[in-house]
Amino acid sequence: MEDNRNILLEVKHLKTSFFTQAGEVKAVDDVSYYIKKGEIIAVVGESGCGKSVTQMSVMQLVQSPPGKIVGGEVIFEGQNLLEYDRNSPEMRAVRGAGIAMIFQEPMTSLNPVFKIGTQLSEVIMIHKKVDKKTAWEEGIKALEAVGIPDAKSRMENYPFQMSGGMRQRVLIAIAVACGSKLIIADEPTTALDVTTQAQVMELLQSLVKTYGTSILMVTHNLGLVTRYAERVYVMYAGKVIESGTTEDILMHPVHPYTKGLLNSVPKLDASDEERLVAIKGQPPRLSELPSYCAFYPRCPYACEECKQGYPILEEVGPNEHFCACWMKNKEVAHAE
Amino acid sequence: MQSDNKDAILEVKSLKMHFPVRKGFFNKTVGYVKAVDDVSFVVENGKTFGLVGESGCGKTTVGKTILRINTPTSGEIIYKGQHIENLSAKQMAPIRRDIQMIFQDPYSSLDPRQSLGSILKEAIVCDGKPHEREEIANTISELMVAVGLDPIMADRYPHELSGGQRQRLGIARALACNPSLIVCDEPVSALDVSIQAQVINLLRDLQEKRGLTYLFIAHDLAVVKNIADTIAVMYLGHIVELMDSSEIYEHSIHPYTQALLSAVPITDYYAEKKRNRIVLEGEVPSPINAPAGCPFQTRCKFASDKCRKAMPPLTERRDGHFVACYNV
Numbered sequence: 001m002e003d004n005r006n007i008l009l010e011v012k013h014l015k016t017s018f019f020t021q022a023g024e025v026k027a028v029d030d031v032s033y034y035i036k037k038g039e040i041i042a043v044v045g046e047s048g049c050g051k052s053v054t055q056m057s058v059m060q061l062v063q064s065p066p067g068k069i070v071g072g073e074v075i076f077e078g079q080n081l082l083e084y085d086r087n088s089p090e091m092r093a094v095r096g097a098g099i100a101m102i103f104q105e106p107m108t109s110l111n112p113v114f115k116i117g118t119q120l121s122e123v124i125m126i127h128k129k130v131d132k133k134t135a136w137e138e139g140i141k142a143l144e145a146v147g148i149p150d151a152k153s154r155m156e157n158y159p160f161q162m163s164g165g166m167r168q169r170v171l172i173a174i175a176v177a178c179g180s181k182l183i184i185a186d187e188p189t190t191a192l193d194v195t196t197q198a199q200v201m202e203l204l205q206s207l208v209k210t211y212g213t214s215i216l217m218v219t220h221n222l223g224l225v226t227r228y229a230e231r232v233y234v235m236y237a238g239k240v241i242e243s244g245t246t247e248d249i250l251m252h253p254v255h256p257y258t259k260g261l262l263n264s265v266p267k268l269d270a271s272d273e274e275r276l277v278a279i280k281g282q283p284p285r286l287s288e289l290p291s292y293c294a295f296y297p298r299c300p301y302a303c304e305e306c307k308q309g310y311p312i313l314e315e316v317g318p319n320e321h322f323c324a325c326w327m328k329n330k331e332v333a334h335a336e
Numbered sequence: 337m338q339s340d341n342k343d344a345i346l347e348v349k350s351l352k353m354h355f356p357v358r359k360g361f362f363n364k365t366v367g368y369v370k371a372v373d374d375v376s377f378v379v380e381n382g383k384t385f386g387l388v389g390e391s392g393c394g395k396t397t398v399g400k401t402i403l404r405i406n407t408p409t410s411g412e413i414i415y416k417g418q419h420i421e422n423l424s425a426k427q428m429a430p431i432r433r434d435i436q437m438i439f440q441d442p443y444s445s446l447d448p449r450q451s452l453g454s455i456l457k458e459a460i461v462c463d464g465k466p467h468e469r470e471e472i473a474n475t476i477s478e479l480m481v482a483v484g485l486d487p488i489m490a491d492r493y494p495h496e497l498s499g500g501q502r503q504r505l506g507i508a509r510a511l512a513c514n515p516s517l518i519v520c521d522e523p524v525s526a527l528d529v530s531i532q533a534q535v536i537n538l539l540r541d542l543q544e545k546r547g548l549t550y551l552f553i554a555h556d557l558a559v560v561k562n563i564a565d566t567i568a569v570m571y572l573g574h575i576v577e578l579m580d581s582s583e584i585y586e587h588s589i590h591p592y593t594q595a596l597l598s599a600v601p602i603t604d605y606y607a608e609k610k611r612n613r614i615v616l617e618g619e620v621p622s623p624i625n626a627p628a629g630c631p632f633q634t635r636c637k638f639a640s641d642k643c644r645k646a647m648p649p650l651t652e653r654r655d656g657h658f659v660a661c662y663n664v
Contacts, residue, residue, distance in 0.1 A: 046528040047499075163619055193390040194555060194599040195616045202615055220529060223601010226608045250605040264533035265603050266562040268585050275540065276562065278533035282498050 008214050009058070009099075009182055010034040014072035016050075016057045019065065025287045027053040027067075029238040035182065035214050040205070042217045042225045042246075044261075045235035046283050051218045054235075055184045059095055060086040077181070097127040100175030104187035106167035110159040116143075116170055117155030120177060127178045142177035143170070146203055165196035172203060176211070183207070186218045201228055222265055226250060231320075234258050237284050237294035240313065244321035254316050254323040256299045293326065301327050344414075345517055345549050346379040346402065351411035353394070353401050357624060369623045371397040373573035375411075376650075377566075379517070384543065384550040386564030386581065388557055388596070392620055394573040395553045399519040402551065403435055404428050416516075433463060436510035440522035442502035446494040452480070452505055453490030459512035479508040484538060500531035507538065511546070519551045524559060536563055557600045561585070566656075569593045572623055572631035575650060578658040589659045592632050630661070638663035 016028040027050045035041050045051045056062045058074050060081065074081040076098060084091040095101075103109045111119060120142060121135035128135070136155065143151035146169040159167055168188065175183050185204065189197040205228055207213045217229060225232055225246060232249040234242040234257065242255040253259045260279035267274075281298040290296060292307045299306070306326045313322040353372040356365040372394045379385040387395040401408050404420060413421045420431055439445035446455060456476045461467050477487035483504040494502055503523060510518050520539070524532040540563060542548060554560050560567055561581055569577045569592065577590040588594060598614040616635045621627060629646055633639040642662050650660040 046530060165619060193620075194557075195390060195595060196619065198599045198613070198615045199617075221601055222529070222603045226601065226603055226605055227613075247605050250603055261529060262603050264530045265601075266533075266536070266556075266558040267604075268558050268561055268597070268600055268602065270562070274562075276533040276536055278537055279530040280534075282500060282531070283528070 006036045007034050008037050008039075008077065009216075010073075010075045011054070011058060012073040012075065014054065014057055014074065015070040016053055016062055016067060017070050018067045020287070022287045026238050026289065027286055028057060030072075031235070031238075031240055032072075033233050033240065033243070035216055037181075037214055038208055038212045039231070040208060040215045040217065040229050041231045041233070042219060042229035043233045043235060044219060044222060044225060046220055046261075048283055048286065049235045050238040050286070051235050052186055055101070055186055055216070055218055058184070059099060059101060060084075060091055061095075061101075093127070096123055096174075096180065097178045098180060099182045099184060100178065100180035102168070102171045102175060102183060102185045102188050104190050106164055106171055106191065107159065109171060110167060112159055114158075115155065116157050116159065116162070120155070120170065120174055123174050124177050138177060139173075142173040145176050146170075146173045148173070163196075164192050165199060168192065168200050169203065172200075172207070176207065179211070180213065182214045182216065184216045184218070187220070188217065189224065190219075190221070197224075204228070222250070222262065234261070237289060238286060239294070239310075239324065240322075241295070241325070242323045243313070244317070245319050248317060248319060248321045252317070252321075254321070255295075255325050256301050256327075257295050260298075260300075293324075303327070343380040343382075344378045345381040345416060346551070347412070347414040348378075348398075348402065349376050349412040349414070351375045351398070351401060351413065352409040353397050353406055354409045367624055370573050370626060371623060372401065372408075373626075374647075375570075375573070375575050377568055377575065377578060379549060379551055380565075381516075381549055382543070382547050383565040384552050384563050386560035386567040387551065387553045387570060388555065388560050388567060389570035390555055390620055392572075392623065393570040394623075395570050396521055398570075399437070399521050399551060399553050403432065403437060403519060433513040434515050435517045435519065436513060436515040437519045437521060438503075438506050438510050438523045441526055442499055442506055443494075443526075445506055446502060448494055451491050451493055452485075452497075455494075455505065456480070456490075456509055456512055459509045462513065475512070479511055482511065482542065483508045484534075498531075499527050500534060503527060503531075503535055504538065507535075507542070511542070515548070517549045517551065519553070521553045522555065523552075525554060525556065532559070539563060557584070557596050558602075569596065572620060572626055574631055574647065574660065575658075576632065576660045578650065580656055583657055587654075587657070589653060589657075589664050590632075590661050591636050591638060591664065595635075 012032050014028055014031045018025040018027055031054050043051045057069050117136060117139055120139040124135040124138050139155060140151045143154055148154050148169055189200050204215055208215060229246050232246050233240050236257050242258045263277035266276060279298050284294055292309055293311050296302050296306050311324040311326045313324045316323045351372055352374060354368040354370050357367045357369060359366045389395045400406050402413055408421050453476050456479055457472055460472055460475050476490055480487045485504050524535050552564055561584055564581045567579060567581045567584055568575045571592050577593045595614045595616045602608055618635050621634055627633055630643040630648055633643045648660045648662045650658045653659050
């Protein structure tokens with residue numbers, strides 16, 4: 001990593017497992033990534049690939065038992081967060097003030113029986129140690145900052161009186177109000193309509209410009225990645241299988257799964273007769289992973305060599321383009 | 337519009353579906369939710385008609401009204417030459433078998449306490465005719481093979497299946513009555529990208545093999561573009577643009593369609609950098625107090641006084657391309 005001072009969060013070899021009756025489920029297996037100040041990065045993958053659990057582990061919010069962070073480091077502003085106990089005051093200070101999280105379903109992440117204002121000023125009171133009145137005033141400012149019209153009266157509203165897009169803005173306001181340095185947005189726009197989706201993403205992007213916030217998006221929508229992210233990590237079955245700049249991942253993907261994922265997205269400019277190229281089969285169950293490449297059963301390029309073990313991430317191009325595939329150097333095998 | 341089309345399997349003419357809003361002790365009607373307001377279109381036999389729009393635009397209500405789950409407020413629904421808008425439940429029964437539906441959420445549309453075989457059996461025997469046990473078993477395995485499920489799985493229960501497999505079962509259930517028309521209500525929006533492509537391809541294959549007609553309802557323009565032959569864009573109960581699916585990418589006219597197109601995620605990094613983005617302001621107005629005139633006026637940059645007075649009619653701009661807008 002070239003400039004360490006610029007790195008806000010670095011996750012090194014993170015491992016999180018769930019210990020169930022069926023045995024150990026490795027939801028996050030040796031995941032490493034970093035995010036710089038003022039950067040938007042994306043973690044992409046399908047449901048069950050461990051992308052959300054990774055973020056939950058960073059925040060130490062994985063339910064325990066059955067979940068447990070088995071190994072690795074989470075270095076936020078030079079401090080390894082995993083050294084803190086999950087209930088320690090230090091960890092609590094990080095949550096909300098240092099790293100904020102925005103979830104997919106804005107209805108379930110707000111408490112239905114409290115006013116927006118109460119929920120917003122509560123966070124400000126705790127993190128900024130101010131009295132109720134000041135907190136309320138700051139709450140209004142935060143709502144205005146995320147583009148909610150008529151913020152003063154909106155503070156008196158309950159979550160059900162707001163639309164999905166507005167609720168998502170309130171959650172972003174909570175993040176802004178405490179001056180979080182990193183916002184982890186877990187599928188922030190999946191529950192929203194396409195036109196509202198664009199509004200929320202533009203808002204998040206403007207936060208980066210005005211406050212220098214870093215944003216980590218967790219998404220399955222490759223289109224959002226194209227428009228907003230600078231770098232991308234693609235996850236499959238608990239591991240990062242490819243990472244690089246958005247340009248490299250989208251235009252010059254190396255891993256067969258990344259290629260397959262890109263081919264599965266319906267294109268607007270395709271001719272009508274063109275069929276989608278689907279990835280065959282289904283994502284594997286994390287409890288029944290093979291001892292070799294997890295994509296093997298679905299991979300169009302799979303061969304005997306792939307069974308020699310887990311492929312490790314290796315550099316495949318300039319600009320930190322990494323890929324974990326046994327076949328990555330065999331251009332012939334990948335030629336379509 | 338295109339009337340007396342010989343190939344038409346379904347014709348919808350000025351369909352209106354207004355739901356009363358009741359309040360108070362005496363359930364007084366205080367207003368109407370105009371979920372579908374004056375919608376007309378023709379679905380051709382063996383083709384796919386796509387309905388696109390955001391949540392609350394009335395696209396699902398159109399589908400449900402065609403199945404007569406709702407009785408329309410006014411308008412005509414002509415299915416295979418027969419008016420069905422006022423048929424009784426009894427008269428409707430044989431037609432219901434001919435029009436099937438695939439639902440959005442494969443988790444809640446399957447009975448968790450029935451095995452897959454039993455779910456399909458129910459759909460097979462619902463025609464009231466006697467069936468041999470062996471015949472039923474054969475049909476079940478045929479259906480499961482047709483949608484790419486292993487017939488061994490007939491004894492399993494829905495919770496044992498993944499989302500994609502459940503949606504395949506939903507499709508098999510719809511096929512069990514040998515329908516001519518299938519209303520697909522957001523069939524792929526709950527699925528992962530790689531599985532979504534599998535299900536879209538399956539639907540296309542089945543259409544080719546069985547000559548099915550689809551009414552395909554979705555909010556994702558790219559998905560609809562891929563599967564549909566004709567696309568209607570809905571906004572707040574109205575069709576604002578109707579065109580051949582090949583037209584939409586380069587020749588769509590309505591400002592709302594343009595905004596939807598610009599919101600569609602694309603994965604071509606270089607094209608994305610060049611694309612101009614239209615981010616609409618505000619939100620879809622509530623259908624209870626929809627504005628008079630054009631429903632899109634509150635978010636439209638071209639809105640003029642004319643737009644606030646009356647709903648622009650759907651007029652033909654080029655061959656088979658209809659647009660409801662005064663300004664473009």
